[in-house]
Amino acid sequence: MTISFELLVLISIVGGFIGAMSGMGGGVVLVPALTFLGVDIKNAIAISMISVIATSNGSASAYVRDRITNLKAGMFLEMFTIVGATVGASITLVAPRQPLFLIFGIVLLASWATLLLEKGEGWKPAVHQDAFSRWLELKGSYYDQAAGQTVSYRGIRAYIGGPLMFGAGLTAGLLGIGAGALKVMIFDLAMGLPPKVSTTTSNLIIGVTALAGTSVYFASGLIDPGLVAPVILGVVIGAFAGTRLLVRISNVAVRIFFLFVIAALGAEMIIRGLTGLI
Amino acid sequence: METLVGYLLLFGVVLSIILIAAGVAWYRLQTGRLTLEYQISDTNLFQFIGQDAQQLFTGAFSPQLLVNLGIATLILTPYSRVFVSVLYFGLAEHNVKYTLFTTFVFSVLTFSFFRY
Numbered sequence: 001m002t003i004s005f006e007l008l009v010l011i012s013i014v015g016g017f018i019g020a021m022s023g024m025g026g027g028v029v030l031v032p033a034l035t036f037l038g039v040d041i042k043n044a045i046a047i048s049m050i051s052v053i054a055t056s057n058g059s060a061s062a063y064v065r066d067r068i069t070n071l072k073a074g075m076f077l078e079m080f081t082i083v084g085a086t087v088g089a090s091i092t093l094v095a096p097r098q099p100l101f102l103i104f105g106i107v108l109l110a111s112w113a114t115l116l117l118e119k120g121e122g123w124k125p126a127v128h129q130d131a132f133s134r135w136l137e138l139k140g141s142y143y144d145q146a147a148g149q150t151v152s153y154r155g156i157r158a159y160i161g162g163p164l165m166f167g168a169g170l171t172a173g174l175l176g177i178g179a180g181a182l183k184v185m186i187f188d189l190a191m192g193l194p195p196k197v198s199t200t201t202s203n204l205i206i207g208v209t210a211l212a213g214t215s216v217y218f219a220s221g222l223i224d225p226g227l228v229a230p231v232i233l234g235v236v237i238g239a240f241a242g243t244r245l246l247v248r249i250s251n252v253a254v255r256i257f258f259l260f261v262i263a264a265l266g267a268e269m270i271i272r273g274l275t276g277l278i
Numbered sequence: 279m280e281t282l283v284g285y286l287l288l289f290g291v292v293l294s295i296i297l298i299a300a301g302v303a304w305y306r307l308q309t310g311r312l313t314l315e316y317q318i319s320d321t322n323l324f325q326f327i328g329q330d331a332q333q334l335f336t337g338a339f340s341p342q343l344l345v346n347l348g349i350a351t352l353i354l355t356p357y358s359r360v361f362v363s364v365l366y367f368g369l370a371e372h373n374v375k376y377t378l379f380t381t382f383v384f385s386v387l388t389f390s391f392f393r394y
Binding site for chain 2: 004005006050053054056057058060061062064065067069071072075076078079082083086135136137207208210211212214215216218219223225226227228229230232233236
């Protein structure tokens with residue numbers, strides 16, 4: 001591999017930063033960037049998957065201590081994501097490369113479209129909590145720094161959230177990404193959690209999900225330590241910076257920021273998948 | 279619980295970064311290059327961690343070992359987080375539901391480490 005160490009670190013810093021800001025993990029930037037530099041997509045996915053552990057751990061540690069993360073919601077749903085990630089990674093091992101590019105692009109654009117449609121709508125607390133979600137003790141409150149007040153909330157529809165999280169885990173394992181946008185969407189739309197709780201709880205379970213995917217890629221020899229070292233160093237630096245910033249800014253600003261990045265990367269991957277320029 | 283999990287994750291990432299950075303720096307001093315060239319193959323995660331631990335205790339230090347230990351630390355961080363959660367819900371909270379949930383997650387991860 002002839003890609004310079006410095007370039008890999010730089011790209012990974014950008015990836016880590018965007019990953020933390022959006023709650024998506026650094027993979028959405030890393031996989032397109034690495035393949036663009038000539039890394040095989042399966043290697044790129046495997047390296048991205050292990051770097052996602054680093055991003056998630058780094059950001060989650062700050063959020064968890066700020067008590068925004070809902071640990072119970074996270075631990076219930078990661079049962080579904082880890083199984084999904086194992087299945088997804090196993091599919092990637094045997095899948096042809098061109099469809100991987102296409103799926104990657106489509107997933108990015110789908111995340112983008114959903115977030116765009118949702119934009120501007122403020123979060124409203126759920127009035128009625130179903131019996132299953134109550135049984136799971138899905139409720140909480142946190143102090144919102146930007147709004148200057150305590151927000152209380154109750155989670156709903158956990159029976160839909162679980163199976164959907166299997167899908168999010170599958171996507172994560174398949175593409176080597178955190179699939180944070182999908183997870184955030186499930187928390188937001190299906191389970192009625194406030195955006196900040198969604199983003200931070202998603203970050204927590206991304207780490208474990210990525211670990212399940214990593215163990216599959218690891219055994220297949222797709223993890224090249226020469227690439228992993230600079231990528232992890234860069235991603236952690238970027239994630240740390242992004243996390244510090246996220247706690248201080250409003251919900252809308254977070255959304256608008258990553259909408260543009262996702263759209264461009266998604267389109268690029270689809271074009272490469274279609275034209276075969278991989 | 280929040281504080282413990284938070285610091286556990288932070289400690290894992292920081293330790294792993296230090297190990298990897300030290301490995302890269304040492305390799306640079308030794309060879310003048312930054313990018314390590316070696317492969318990890320035909321091994322599952324437990325074997326990998328076992329080999330690293332063995333080299334560590336026999337004193338067979340090398341830049342590769344430091345980078346490997348960094349990767350192993352990174353991998354073990356979320357794994358330990360799940361383990362701590364099992365203990366917390368089981369022993370401190372006596373919450374049967376969440377003890378079972380976290381035990382399931384821990385078992386699936388352990389199984390996947392060995393199987394592949």
